[in-house]
Amino acid sequence: MIKGFKVLSLVFMVFSLTSISQKKDVAINCNTISDEEITLTNQVNLTSSMNDFYNEAIKGVVKVSNYAKTTTQGVSSYVKQSIGSGFFYDEDSSYYYLLTNHHVIESYNMVSITIHSNQEIKNVKVIGYDDKQDVGVLRVNKSELNSAIKVLELLKDNNFINPTIGDDVVALGCPGGQGFSGTLSKGIVSGVNRIVSESNNNIYNQDHAIQTDCAINPGNSGGPLLNMNMEVIGVNTMKISSDSSIREEALNFALPIHDMYKTSMLIRKQFNDFGQNSVIQFNNRLSISSSKQFKSIRDMSIKERDVYGVINKNQGVVCLNDDSTLNVKRGSLIVSINGVAINNVCELRRELLDIYYQGNLTNKIVVQVYKNVNGNLNDSISNISISPKIINV
Amino acid sequence: MRKILKAVFVSIFCLIFMSGCTSLLPVFTTVNETNNNKSVCQYVTKQTTSNTNESNTTLLSSSISSFLDAKNSSVRVMACYSVNDNEYEMSSSGFIVDGEYNSSTHKYVYYIVTSASGIFYRYVTNPSDSIDIENDVNIVRSGTFEMYMEDGNAYTGEMVGYFDAYDVAIFKFQSDKEYDVLELSNDEVSIGDTVYAYGTPVDGYNLLNTLIKGTVSGTNRLSDLYFSETINSKTYSAVISSYPTFQFDGSINLGMEGGPIINANGQVVGMIGYRYGTNAGTYMYESLSFGLSSANLKPIIESIISTGSFTKPLLGITITDIYNVSEKENYEWIEDNQIYSGVVILKDGISDNSPAYNASISDNSVLIKLVSDGKEYNISNLSCLYSALVQINPSNPLSVTYIDSNNQTHTKVVNLQ
Known part of the structure; x- marks a missing residue:
């Protein structure tokens, strides 16, 4: 831990974007092209295709307005308290489903969406949310929309793999005001599996974010981060911002779509079970404690590795305190779950979410650990079987 | 538990001589080359390497094929210094620039380059209205150094030498593992080139080897490397040196200084310096980032690795x-x-x-x-x-x-x- 440095606080806010030029990104493709005219042609093509891309993708993006109810002299009215973004990600015969961040709709009395045609649909149904994973799920009746929208594709290749670092990405979202609706910004994936959390309180604790240098600002929260195939790879959620004299820039984070999607499907399943009038407050216990209970070796300092006796290892997850859920002791090094290698906390968390998502709760979960005996890591790997029922929601 | 003061942050930033910013600068600026060199000749004696002789070492060569591979050779460097019973930590970024295999110890020895101002600890000893970097600021270079790799390994490092005037410091560490050595490009960057860079921002969020992308915005810039420290809400600052840089628009953050700036072929074209506007009062600036080019890095690195120091020639x-x-x-x-x-x-x-x-x-x-x-x-x-x-x-x-x-x-x- 770097204690000498000012601890930065992550600002969870409703994000908006400032536009950036797409032209600067062309040069990498042109490295092998010496003819300047070809370079120019490429730029024109790219710019025009980016515009096509935008015109198509923006149909899937909405502005989400969060209204509070106020009562003056016996007359109730709704007052807009914050604005964020959201996007269409699924549909059935009568409804479109939207994803956004929980913090966009936090303490709402009424939620509205504004689609690309500027039509505002009020009283949108909030199906449920998970405040720990910052997921919010909305539903809108198809008959209420006056123009065609697009249900955005999600990155589902290879069962939701991580995006590749260095990939070009585009963020779409809405601003603090109507004037900047549908803003596009472009950047690259700067990192994956980042453990980020808000330092002020533990309401939000995200340990698996995609890092991007794409411009993300208040008003962008809940909006999609898209790859160049127009697939959603994440939901723009956070940026690092501090009040100290050090000014950070472009340290922005999106939550990966696979986890958001799985949680949203679990919320929708519960919604169907509990009835159409309910609002599901989903809480996956494993999503909240992992960054305090477990730590990836690679995120530990040399001194910390020494304390837990893992100085000669470089991958795996160290249990910082005895954990009853996984039945592992402090100092144990988790290396696999059900045969799947666990290199870091994000993979641990994701694997456990998967077990729950797949609904396979009858089999035992096999956790492989190196046991720490008297401060020394045992050379042999032990199997621990646990019953999955304790992974509660 | 060691005590680490919270207020120790030494923010070092660069101001740039740009025509648009002349109001920030004295109208008549002279740079006395002789004075500049005084500060850079106080080299520490090179640590003697144990039992390493030419016959049983093999130089490693680079096999980087793209900028993505360069991540595995990028390093987070952390230093801990003990001054007057307080401990201070510094964090910067760096990359492997040279290495050899010692067949008698069966270990690889790697040399990494990083930012001298980012890793060494400076503090004001004589607070006054106009502090002088030579007389009023102390610099601490003896401490413990730790190197963190992308693969999760961590190593204890040792200082080899430094050249403060151009913000270069060289460390070395030993490992059983083979890492690629990053090749320094012979080509100068041109305005409009796309560049990538890896570095680890200073904070508690484990952002090891953050990748950024940018475009070269200018060449032949002169950067003033500043030191500043705030004591009792008064800020003291002094110029460490002026050195040549190129400008790009990637978003580098504090802690990323020293990381490699790479072209699309995976060749290192420079080392991350500083972004203008990281300090209070410069909030309007954005993406004015600067780096030291490989052409300048190369002779400095080679000299420090072979002799422990580098001396810039004096014309007088x-x-x-x-x-x-x-x-x-x-x-x-x-x-x-x-x-x-x-x-x-x-x-x-x-x-x-x-x-x-x-x-x-x-x-x-x-x-x-x-x-x-x-x-x-x-x-x-x-x-x-x-x-x-x-x-x-x-x-x-x-x-x-x-x-x-x-x-x-x-x-x-x-x-x-």
Whole structure:
């Protein structure tokens, strides 16, 4: 831990974007092209295709307005308290489903969406949310929309793999005001599996974010981060911002779509079970404690590795305190779950979410650990079987 | 639990000489080359390497094929210093620039380069209205150094040497594992080039080896490397040195200094310096980032690895940029003769018995070209001169071309030794 440095606080806010030029990104493709005219042609093509891309993708993006109810002299009215973004990600015969961040709709009395045609649909149904994973799920009746929208594709290749670092990405979202609706910004994936959390309180604790240098600002929260195939790879959620004299820039984070999607499907399943009038407050216990209970070796300092006796290892997850859920002791090094290698906390968390998502709760979960005996890591790997029922929601 | 003061953050940032920012700067800026060099000659003795002789070591070569592979050779460097019973941590980024395999110890030895101002700890000893980097600021270089790799491994490192004036520090560590050595490109960057960079921002969020992308926005920039420290809400700052950089628009953050700047082929074109506007009061600035080019890094790194130190050759001239002397007494001839490119050697700016003095170079003149070992360096501004001086070999005769105040062009051969 770097204690000498000012601890930065992550600002969870409703994000908006400032536009950036797409032209600067062309040069990498042109490295092998010496003819300047070809370079120019490429730029024109790219710019025009980016515009096509935008015109198509923006149909899937909405502005989400969060209204509070106020009562003056016996007359109730709704007052807009914050604005964020959201996007269409699924549909059935009568409804479109939207994803956004929980913090966009936090303490709402009424939620509205504004689609690309500027039509505002009020009283949108909030199906449920998970405040720990910052997921919010909305539903809108198809008959209420006056123009065609697009249900955005999600990155589902290879069962939701991580995006590749260095990939070009585009963020779409809405601003603090109507004037900047549908803003596009472009950047690259700067990192994956980042453990980020808000330092002020533990309401939000995200340990698996995609890092991007794409411009993300208040008003962008809940909006999609898209790859160049127009697939959603994440939901723009956070940026690092501090009040100290050090000014950070472009340290922005999106939550990966696979986890958001799985949680949203679990919320929708519960919604169907509990009835159409309910609002599901989903809480996956494993999503909240992992960054305090477990730590990836690679995120530990040399001194910390020494304390837990893992100085000669470089991958795996160290249990910082005895954990009853996984039945592992402090100092144990988790290396696999059900045969799947666990290199870091994000993979641990994701694997456990998967077990729950797949609904396979009858089999035992096999956790492989190196046991720490008297401060020394045992050379042999032990199997621990646990019953999955304790992974509660 | 060690005690680490929270207020220790030493923010070092660079101000850039840009025409648009002249209000930030004194109108008449001179850079005394002789003074600049005083601070950089206090090298520590090179640590003696144990049992490493030429016969049982093999130099490693680079096999990087793209900028993505460079991540595995990027390093987070952390330092811990103990000063007056308090402990201070510094964090910077770096990358592997050289390595060898020692067949007798069966270990690889890797050399990494990082930012000297980012990893060494400076503090003000004599707070006063105008502090001097030489006399009022102490620098601590002896501490413990830790290197964190992308693969999760962590190593204890050892300092090899440094060249503060150009913000370069070299460390080494031993490992059983083979890592790629990053190749320093021989090509200079051009405006418009796409560049990538890896670095680890300073904070508690485990952002190891953050990748950023940008476009080269300018070349031949002169950056002033500043030190600043706030004590009792008063900020003290002083210039460490002026050094040549190129400018790009990638978003680098504090802690990323020292990381590799890479082109799309995976060749290192420079080392991350600083972003203008990381400190309070400069909130309007965005994406003004600067790096030291590989052409300048290479000779410094090679010298430090082989001898433990680097010394910039001294000409013995006091110089400034042309725009600083425009409409100044004695220097009207420069504009009259439409000379817009070069470095002004000030009137009485030749130090006695210096190499420039011995070669009878005229003062009140404009230096426009250096030639050393067959290679030509066009000197259009101070940055070009500072860049050329670290690239030339001082054992070769240096040919200096300048225009005197009678608008006559002369070429003199200077012996730098």
